[in-house]
Amino acid sequence: MARHTADIVIIGAGIMGLSIAHQITRRSDLRVVVLEKGAGLGEGSTGGSAAITRQRYSRPENIRVSRDANRVFAAWAEFTGLVTPRAEYHRSGVLWMMGQSDEEVRADTARLRAEGVDAVMIDAAELRERFPALSPCYEPFDLTGEEPHECRDGEAFLLELDSGYFDATAALEDLAEAVRGAGADLRIRTAVTDVVTEGARVRGVVTSTGSRIDAGTVINAAGPWCNTINRMAGLELTWQLVPTRVQIVYRDLPPEVPRPIPVVGDASTGIYFRPESAGQQLIMGSVLEEDELEEADPDTYNRAADRAFIDTKIHALHHRIPGLPHRGMPRGMAGMYTINRQDVHPIIGPTPVEGFVVANGFSGHGFKESPMVGSMVAQWLTGERASFDTDVPMSFYSIDREPLVTADKNVLA
Ligand SMILES: Cc1cc2nc3c(=O)[nH]c(=O)nc-3n(C[C@H](O)[C@H](O)[C@H](O)COP(=O)(O)OP(=O)(O)OC[C@H]3O[C@@H](n4cnc5c(N)ncnc54)[C@H](O)[C@@H]3O)c2cc1C
Numbered sequence: 001m002a003r004h005t006a007d008i009v010i011i012g013a014g015i016m017g018l019s020i021a022h023q024i025t026r027r028s029d030l031r032v033v034v035l036e037k038g039a040g041l042g043e044g045s046t047g048g049s050a051a052i053t054r055q056r057y058s059r060p061e062n063i064r065v066s067r068d069a070n071r072v073f074a075a076w077a078e079f080t081g082l083v084t085p086r087a088e089y090h091r092s093g094v095l096w097m098m099g100q101s102d103e104e105v106r107a108d109t110a111r112l113r114a115e116g117v118d119a120v121m122i123d124a125a126e127l128r129e130r131f132p133a134l135s136p137c138y139e140p141f142d143l144t145g146e147e148p149h150e151c152r153d154g155e156a157f158l159l160e161l162d163s164g165y166f167d168a169t170a171a172l173e174d175l176a177e178a179v180r181g182a183g184a185d186l187r188i189r190t191a192v193t194d195v196v197t198e199g200a201r202v203r204g205v206v207t208s209t210g211s212r213i214d215a216g217t218v219i220n221a222a223g224p225w226c227n228t229i230n231r232m233a234g235l236e237l238t239w240q241l242v243p244t245r246v247q248i249v250y251r252d253l254p255p256e257v258p259r260p261i262p263v264v265g266d267a268s269t270g271i272y273f274r275p276e277s278a279g280q281q282l283i284m285g286s287v288l289e290e291d292e293l294e295e296a297d298p299d300t301y302n303r304a305a306d307r308a309f310i311d312t313k314i315h316a317l318h319h320r321i322p323g324l325p326h327r328g329m330p331r332g333m334a335g336m337y338t339i340n341r342q343d344v345h346p347i348i349g350p351t352p353v354e355g356f357v358v359a360n361g362f363s364g365h366g367f368k369e370s371p372m373v374g375s376m377v378a379q380w381l382t383g384e385r386a387s388f389d390t391d392v393p394m395s396f397y398s399i400d401r402e403p404l405v406t407a408d409k410n411v412l413a
Helices: 015-027 060-074 076-080 102-114 124-130 168-181 223-232 307-320 363-382
Strands: 002-005 008-011 032-035 094-097 119-122 157-160 185-187 192-198 201-207 211-214 217-220 241-252 263-266 271-276 281-286 331-340 347-350 356-360
Touching (some): 015 032, 015 168, 076 168, 102 119, 102 157, 168 185, 223 241, 223 331, 241 307, 271 307, 281 307, 347 363
Parallel strands (some): 008 217, 094 263
Antiparallel strands (some): 192 201, 201 211, 241 281, 263 271, 271 281, 347 356
């Protein structure tokens, strides 16, 4: 068996693996190898990600992580060091239509502003002015179509002005270019088939190409495959990390629908949506726990969306955008993310297997958190700080923590 050495092996070239590699290489000369089993980039969670960068979370630390990441996305060329990066940040704003009272939205807005988020409260008149396509209705809407519905304007809405969405696949390509440019060895079509340990210490990995890579640090950034890698390392976790199938619907957005359309979180029907494809389409997903479908095997899940899911969510979308023509066939797809069942937040950092590090269980938060995950792990491994770093310590997500207490125990957490 061919034998190589590295300082750090990262398993998985999703947004976490590449972000961690990027941040290590920009602040050290450590020899980093990133191993990706896919035939290309984006075959895991990241490839299907809506990449929304909202900042409204119930915990201040999560707000700050998103806030700091939004600053990175807005300065992507400088951050990656690429002259013409492929990924583009769309600062569309994120509008929350959560059925809250005026008082509740005011308190929520103040909470976000205290953490440095540019959040404002708007009423129905301002909502119509800013986003003429959107209905300000707050009445719960029956998706079966059986209950009669009369729209009634909500009192107040929260708008994050400095949030939006990114392009997940293009971000992977940018980071791949950046890490390769910085000297990291990124190998595609190379699966880790074993993690080598000696006693309670990691020694390296074995790959599907028949080689062994010796390394003192091995990082599990394998997304929904994380449990397989943890088992290879002999790591037993009390955290329950569950690969979960989630669906997305695409709907054409013809020119007669007035722009702009922000990212919208809509509690009346449990959907979120945002513009896609240079504003020619909308993509929509669900924020409901019942739509998070546990799946055992990230290699064999059904990647098509269920017809029933598409049909129901389309009703919800037309309720929020009444002028959206009922034209053409909406399409869908399914992706997969990993939910930490105990508190819906990731585990990041060292483990009892010395040298074996995890960055797992990101649920629907991972894309926006990724630059700061890279920052935390790289800061801890190299001892070097960088200008874009977050002040939230990696220990906030440590595997030794108590489950975080959050307002919701779903993707909104
Ligand atoms: C439909 C959908 C919508 C989402 N929307 C949002 C959103 O709006 N905002 C947001 O912040 N987040 C969102 N997310 C969540 C976010 O995309 C994920 O949390 C994030 O992409 C996780 O990245 P990752 O690198 O951990 O995992 P992945 O992208 O899955 O990367 C893991 C990689 O590891 C590789 N791998 C696995 N096993 C091995 C092995 N043995 N050897 C080598 N390589 C291996 C896989 O091939 C994969 O490429 C969404 C996710 C989905 C599915």
